Amino acid sequence: MAGSTVSGIGSNIDTQAIVKSLVDAEKVPKQTQINTASQKATTTLSSIGKIQAALDAFRGALDTMSTGNSFTGLTGSSSDEKVATMTASNTASNGSFRLIVTQLAQASKLSSTTFSAGANAVVNATDKPTTLTITQSGKGYDLSVPAGATLQQVRDSINTQFGTSGLSANIQTDANGSRLILTSTTMGTGSDLTLSGTSGLDVGATVVDDPTDALYSIDGVNSVSKSNNIEGALSGVNIKLVSVSATVPAGDVSPDATRNATLITVSTNNAALKSGVKGFVDTYNALMTAMTAETKVTTNLDGSTTAAALTGDSSMRALQNAIRNEFNKLSGTGTFKSLAQFGVGTSSTTGMLALDDKKWDAAVKTNAADISSMFSGKTGMLARMKSATDDYARASTGVLATRTASLSDTLKDLSKDQATLDERMTLLTSSLSAKYNAMDTLVAQLRQQSTSVMTTLNALNNPKTNN
Numbered sequence: 001m002a003g004s005t006v007s008g009i010g011s012n013i014d015t016q017a018i019v020k021s022l023v024d025a026e027k028v029p030k031q032t033q034i035n036t037a038s039q040k041a042t043t044t045l046s047s048i049g050k051i052q053a054a055l056d057a058f059r060g061a062l063d064t065m066s067t068g069n070s071f072t073g074l075t076g077s078s079s080d081e082k083v084a085t086m087t088a089s090n091t092a093s094n095g096s097f098r099l100i101v102t103q104l105a106q107a108s109k110l111s112s113t114t115f116s117a118g119a120n121a122v123v124n125a126t127d128k129p130t131t132l133t134i135t136q137s138g139k140g141y142d143l144s145v146p147a148g149a150t151l152q153q154v155r156d157s158i159n160t161q162f163g164t165s166g167l168s169a170n171i172q173t174d175a176n177g178s179r180l181i182l183t184s185t186t187m188g189t190g191s192d193l194t195l196s197g198t199s200g201l202d203v204g205a206t207v208v209d210d211p212t213d214a215l216y217s218i219d220g221v222n223s224v225s226k227s228n229n230i231e232g233a234l235s236g237v238n239i240k241l242v243s244v245s246a247t248v249p250a251g252d253v254s255p256d257a258t259r260n261a262t263l264i265t266v267s268t269n270n271a272a273l274k275s276g277v278k279g280f281v282d283t284y285n286a287l288m289t290a291m292t293a294e295t296k297v298t299t300n301l302d303g304s305t306t307a308a309a310l311t312g313d314s315s316m317r318a319l320q321n322a323i324r325n326e327f328n329k330l331s332g333t334g335t336f337k338s339l340a341q342f343g344v345g346t347s348s349t350t351g352m353l354a355l356d357d358k359k360w361d362a363a364v365k366t367n368a369a370d371i372s373s374m375f376s377g378k379t380g381m382l383a384r385m386k387s388a389t390d391d392y393a394r395a396s397t398g399v400l401a402t403r404t405a406s407l408s409d410t411l412k413d414l415s416k417d418q419a420t421l422d423e424r425m426t427l428l429t430s431s432l433s434a435k436y437n438a439m440d441t442l443v444a445q446l447r448q449q450s451t452s453v454m455t456t457l458n459a460l461n462n463p464k465t466n467n
Contacts, residue, residue: 015436022432027425034421038414040309045407047294047309051316052400054290055393059386061283065276066382071375073273073368076237079263085240088266092236097218098261101245105187105214105228108136110195111172112180113204119152119171119178123201133197134158136166136184145199151178154201158182167193181208188226189213214241218264237266270364273371277360280375281344281353284327288351291320315392315399322388327353331381334370336363339381342371 065071076088084099115121124130124145132143132154141162145154151171158169166186171178180201184191191211195202214225218233230239245259252258294310295317310316324346330337339345343359346352364371375381392399 013440015433015440019429019432019436023425023429026428027421030417030421034414034418038411041407041410041414043309045404045411048400048403048407050290051294051310051319052393052404054287055319055389055400058283058287059389059393061279062382062386065280065283065375066386070276070279071273071372073268073270073276073371074236074266075269075272077265077267079265080260081242083241083243083245083262084264085242086264087238089236089238092234092266094266094268095234096263096265097234098220099216099218099239099245099264100259100261101214101216101241101243102259103212103215104241104244105226106209106212107187108184108191108193108211109207109209110182110193111206111208112182112195112201114177114179115151116177118173119150119155121151121178122148123151123154124149124199130199131197132195132199132201134162134167134182135194135196137186137191141165141167142197143199145201151180155180184211186226187211187213187228191226216241234264234266237264239264268368270368273364273368274355274360277339277342277344277371278355281355284323285352287323288320291316292351315403319389319392319399323385324351326381326384326388329381329384331379331384332370332373334367334373336367336370337374339374341367 072088072092074088074092074094076086076092078084078086083101115123124147127147129147130145132145134141134143143154143157143161145157155169155171158167166184168183168185170181170183172181173179182193182195184193189211195205214228214230216223216225216230223230223233225233225241228241230241233239245262247253247257247259294308295313296308297311298306298308300306327339327346336342342363343356344353345356347354373380377383390398395401
């Protein structure tokens, strides 16, 4: 036959093909079983990984929304950001307040004497270490100054050893030389810095800035702060003082000078509120889209259907139902207790959320405040959805993590089964090849004997030979 391979030289039979056919007949059923199981496990593992990633993103977005002001719709503004800026959190309330700043908080700052040799000037010319003691708010910090230490080395040591304790050192250089500038990162009266010890760096040190408190008033109520960041003066509002309020008339330096007030305002921004709700809708839809992609049944052009890796999976149905149930529950303390009342509904065909702009605009005019109570707090929608997905999202013991581990183990076992099958088929091939080679050798010998006998018989029967 054209193109065939004859491996049996003695028998003229393709023994290799016979061996291969016998080995394949033995291997194919088990190989098909391994291939099918491996493909299913790999596909399922990939799908669960996609769901896990989508669920993690969903839960991360819930955390961000919970800590932000996405659902308060509140924004903060300052009429003069050169005097003060402000931000409003989800615990703020609508209102306007008149802020007047008469003094900013200031940190203590000291300067050493000038060293004409610059930053590399040796500040300890002795052969023994000395000590520089820096006292801040009554607490002392001792710095060892090694023999031969330079001004630069002292600066670096202060920042390394005491940088987290509220001390900061720098070097200022001009035509006369360099000096060590020591600053307290703690502001307010009582945070004075002083120098002492045996290093000599305290000798000739001067005060650059005295520490001061911030002095301000809100709606005529005078207040004091150790910092220029004002927290707690107004509920949910953080104010950052930038400069002193201008006097009227300008340049009036008298203690009781009249100053311009900066208007600090917390107001509801319906556009921001709508953006927050849309953000939630998009986050919800992203998770549902990912789950649908891994569970749907696709109808082909010929009318047949193709199931996804997780079609009919009970865990996926349970997860979807858990999330949707929390969305459909009533929540909040306001008049409106469901997103459907604000125009957020579920599509009957896709299962995705959609926002009806007209219904939203009508509802938010009178019930915007209800949004916050629906989403926020321990019983709000965000917290409930996070709790509802806990059993699925736990890193090592969650439903998805457990299934991932199980599928990974299955693939490892299948890999071992494949190695075992390959080894068994190799041995079978060797065994059958040896048997057929032996058969071929025997056939060759028999043919040789047959040829010899026939030659002898032909010689005896040859007439010429007889004559």
